Amino acid sequence: SxxxxxxxxxxxxxxxxxxxxxxxxxxxxxxxxxxxxxxxxxxxxxxxxxxxxxxxxxxxxxxxxxxxxxxxxxxxxxxxxxxxxxxxxxxxxxxxxxxxxxxxxxxxxxxxxxxxxxxxxxxxxxxxxxxKSIPERAFVGNPSLITIRFYDNPIQLVGKSAFQHLPELRTLTLNGASQITEFPDLTGTTSLESLTLTGAQITSLPKSACDQLPNLQVLDLSYNLLEDLPCFTACKKLQKIDLHHNEIGEIKADTFRQLAALRSLDLAWNKIKIIHPNAFSSLPSLIKLDVSSNLLSSFPVTGLHGLTHLKLTGNHALQSLISSENFPELKVMEMPYAYQCCAFGACESHYKISSQWNKDENSSIDDFHRKDAGLLQIQDERDFEDFFLDFEEDLKAHHSVQCSPSPGPFKPCDHLFGSWLIRIGVWTIVGLTFTCNALVSATVFRSPLYMSSIKLLISLIAIVNVLMGLASGVLAGVDASTFGSFAQYGAQWESGIGCQITGLLSIFASEASIFLLTLAALERAFSVKHATKFETKSSIASVKIAIFFCFMLALIIAVIPLLTGSEYGVSPLCLPLPFGEPTAMGYMVALVLLNSLCFLVMTIAYTKLYCTLEKGELDNIWDCSMVKHIALLLFTNCILYCPVAFLSFSSLLNLTFISPEVIKSILLVIVPLPACLNPLLYILFNPHFKEDLGSLRKQTLLWRRSKHASLISVNSEDIEKQSCDSTQALVTFTSASISYDMPTSNSLMPSSYQMTESCDLSSVAFVPCR
Incomplete structure (x- = not known):
């Protein structure tokens, strides 16, 4: 047989x-x-x-x-x-x-x-x-039932008495019943140890729920619409409560009072704004607490001395530091900001965070999709012991707190800049940026000489460079004011409006500078080709329209991060970093591609320009110094932009051989460096600066002399000389207007140009290319 x-x-x-x-x-x-x-x-x-x-x-x-x-x-x-x-x-x-x-x-x-x-x-x-429905008294003939599994059914209706009088029932699992709006009546089902009702639309729990379930050990009501919680005190045997993904707004003092056996509490992904200071004060066995992704601005620490696992990430309003003295047993924690890990000995270190969170996070979701009936064994008493023994074994293996996110160069504990070399470099750049750009702007705008389109572009580049210097200066000020204790202010700084404005200014100034430089290169190339036509009213108007579009495009690019998740606050440097979230990386790569295109256009334009010069058109260049100056700016800015472009593409290709310290140095020093080099090159190598400065000095002397003459009487000879000097200033202005980018043909030269000879004055000298 x-x-x-x-x-x-x-x-x-x-x-x-x-x-x-x-x-x-x-x-x-x-x-x-x-x-x-x-x-x-x-x-x-x-x-x-x-x-x-x-x-x-x-x-x-x-x-x-x-x-x-x-x-x-x-x-x-x-x-x-x-x-x-x-x-x-x-x-x-x-x-x-x-x-x-x-x-x-x-x-x-x-x-x-x-x-x-x-x-x-x-x-x-x-x-x-x-x-689609479970009728009233559905299991009336099955008093011996211990376990029922009926999740993943399109259940719309469950009879209120469907699960009554099942004295042996230990486990009840109902997942995905999206139309259930009321908590079932469990009268007579007194032996229930595990209750899972997830993915429904239950908005409230009856106050007598725990009176009906005195032996309940595991309660999972995740993915519902719970707004208020009753008092769970009568469920004295509760060991694990999962209430994540609900609409809970407040945890009161008596919600979890006297739950001496409770070891795990999950309140993640709710709308909790307030937790009573004594809400956890009577939970001596609690070792794992998850209140991540809520709206907390403060967190009570009373009664949490035995906590070993704490998760607070996602509470962006929770910016204050938490003392490690309140958690002597803590081993694994996740905080909203890396600065809060500094108090737990995590300064500038990188820890590998335990995968325990991930396993727990995915468990309830995995239950929705399991296809093998044998895999859905709900934990009995022995499983609970094994579950918590895993916690204890994990804790023994680690002696220090594993805190995430870890502090590092971009999330410093003590100093924003990190090193004195960076600090001195940034302050030097800021000082030179303000001084040199102010000098360039003053000489161009205040000079009595004619301001051509190329000088207008140079002055506008100087103005946006000042904005870049201002952004770097703000960072330098934050570093100085938080020196040695940046962790206390880091979260407030990077999430505040000051950081957003600083990042906006930095990106706007950087992009506007590149766009204006591109326009200047195209203007020079076009002016060489059409030297006799370019300085007309219509062409200058076209340049001004192009300038307007440059500023608008730079502003749009700078505003994009504010509209796509506030990426300026991803670090205290207030810049979208070339790594991390896909949106930030995509933004940086797009930015690098756009700027690279600008540099390519400039390079092609100037290559064609010099090729034209080699063919014998040297006599058409009347303002060689400006052509050379734009070429010098192009070369300098392109060289300085290469490290930034390399960083973005290396991050895209997951090349990790560049240390975060190097990346930080590039962002703080190399990125704003053109803002101080651009005006410095103009001051040192461009003869127009000396001419404008001399004219400005003469204008100042004339203004002082005329002011002095109005207070005292002068003889006729002095008056005649003063008149001649005034004519000099006027003629110089007119002379410069004509000589800029135009050949000195007699047919194009108005009579005012020859007036300089009557006062024995010389016109502005422009050096032709030779």
Whole structure:
């Protein structure tokens, strides 16, 4: 005689009525993974001793009445992964010993009321079907039920008394019942230890919920719409509470009072603004607390001395530092800001954070999608012991606090700049930027000489360079004012409006400078080609329109981070970093590509310009100094931009050989360096600066002399000389207007140009290319 028979995976589509005759001692029968379309009722009538049978993974679509009528000894029946859409009302009659019934992964449209005859049923599974409702008193004939699994059904209605009077029920799991709005009445179901009702629309819990569940150890009500919580004091055996992804706004003093056995509490992804100072004061066993992604601005520490796992990340309003003295046992923590890890000995260090959080975070979501019925074993008492032993073993392996996010060069604990070399460099750049650009702007705008379009562009570049210097100066000021204690102010600084404005100014100034330089290069190239036509009113108006578009484009680019997640606050440097979030990396790469295109256009324009000069058109260049100056600016800015471009593309390609310290140095020193070099090159090498400065000095002397002359009387000779001097200033202005980018042909020279000879004055000298 046989005690078991394996007939699985044989493509069997028919079982003869008498095939099991004589196997009266057969206890286990495997017919799974075949092609059966119906229950072989007649064949099973000769198996009175059968205790376990699986018909899973077949094509059965209907179970008729009395299908297992003679299997009175059957204890386990697996019918999962079939196509069953209907059950006869008496299909399970005769299964007096059945304890486990698996109907998972079928096509049932209605609740299987035929189970009411299974008085000894202990484990029932019918998840992943199409059942839309569970009727009142659904399990009235199953008082021995210990576990029910029916998640992943489109359940819209659950009778309020559906789960009443199930004194042996230990586990109740209902996931994905999106239409449930009320908490079920569990009167008489006093042995329940694990209750999971996730993915529903329950908005409140009855105040008597814990009175009905005195033995509850695990409560999972995640992914609901809970707004208020009752007092859980009566659930004295609770060890784990999951309430993440709800609408909870406040934790009161008595919500979790006297839950001496509670070890894990998950309140993540809610809208909690207030936690009472004593909300956790009576939880002596609590070792894991997750209140991440809420709206907290303060966090109570009373009663949390035994905490080993703490998660506060995502509470962006929680910016104050938390003292490590309040958490002597803490081993793993996640904070909103890296600066808050400084108090736990994590200064400038990089830790590998425990994967315990990730495992817990994914557990509830994974439960939605499990396809194997055997994988959904809800933890019993022994599982709970193993679960918490894993915590303890993990803690023994680590002796220091693992804090995330870790501080580093971009999240410093003590000093924003980090080194004196960077600090001195930034202050030097700021000083030179303000001084040199102010000097350039003053000489151009205040000079009595004619201001051509190229000088207008030079002066505007100087103005935007001042904005870059201002942004760097703000960072230098923050570094100085928080010297040695930056962690106390880091979170407030990088999330405040000051950091946003600083980042906006920096990006706007950088982009506007590049766009204006591109326009200047194109203007020089065009002026050389059309030397006799360029300085007309219409062409100057075109340049001014182009300048307007340059500023508008730079402003739009600078505003984009504010509209896409406030990327300026990703670091205290107030700049979108070339690593981290995909949006920030994409923004930086797009910025680098755009700027590289500008440099390419400038290079091509000047290459064509010099090629033209080599062909014998040297005589058309009347202002060689400006052509050379723009070429020098192009070369300098392009060289200085190469490290920034390299950083962005290396981050895109995941090249990690560049240390964060080097990246920080480039962002603080190299990026603003053109703002001080551009005016310095103009002051040192461009003859126009000396001319403008001399004219400005003469104008100042004239102004002082005329002021003095108005106070005292002068003789006629002095008056005549003063008149001549005034004529000099006027003629010099007119002379410069004509000589700029235009040939000195007599036909184009107005009579005012020759007036300089009457006062023995010389016009402005421009050096031609030779």
């Amino acid at each position: 046989f005690s078991s028979r394996r007939l699985d995976a044989n493509h069997i589509n028919y079982v003869p009525p008498n095939c099991f005759n004589g196997l009266v001692s057969l206890r286990h029968l495997w017919l799974d993974d075949n092609s059966l379309t119906e229950i072989p009722v007649q064949a099973f009538r000769s198996l009175p001793a059968l205790q376990a049978m699986t018909l899973a993974l077949n094509k059965i679509h209907y179970i008729p009445d009395y299908a297992f009528g003679n299997l009175s000894s059957l204890v386990v029946l697996h019918l999962h992964n079939n196509r069953i859409y209907s059950l006869g009302k008496k299909c399970f009659d005769g299964l007096h010993s059945l304890e486990t019934l698996d109907l998972n992964y079928n096509s049932l449209d209605e609740f299987p009321t035929a189970i009411r005859t299974l008085t000894n049923l202990k484990e029932l599974g019918f998840h992943s079907n199409n059942i």
